[in-house]
Amino acid sequence: MTVNTFDAQTLYGTTVYGNDGDKIGKVDEVYLDNATNQPEWVSVKTGLFGSNVSLIPLSQA
Numbered sequence: 001m002t003v004n005t006f007d008a009q010t011l012y013g014t015t016v017y018g019n020d021g022d023k024i025g026k027v028d029e030v031y032l033d034n035a036t037n038q039p040e041w042v043s044v045k046t047g048l049f050g051s052n053v054s055l056i057p058l059s060q061a
Contacts, residue, residue, distance in 0.1 A: 008032070008039040016044050016056070028053060 008030045016024045025046035033040045039058055046052045 011039065011042060016042075025054070031055075 011027045011030050014027045016027060018024050025044040027042045028045045029043040030039050031041040031043070032038060041055055041057050044054050044056055046054050
């Protein structure tokens with residue numbers, strides 16, 4: 001998956017699903033690579049009421 005900086009803005013609040021199709025949570029933050037300024041990771045609020053946060057590399061998305 002290739003995401004440019006403009007697309008990074010559209011990631012906020014996006015619902016994230018696992019490989020099995022189950023909802024994981026929503027994108028909370030987008031983290032950019034310092035050298036390329038391209039999105040590399042997202043934090044996803046998970047769990048009941050978004051009480052947990054998981055980091056997911058976009059290369060695995």
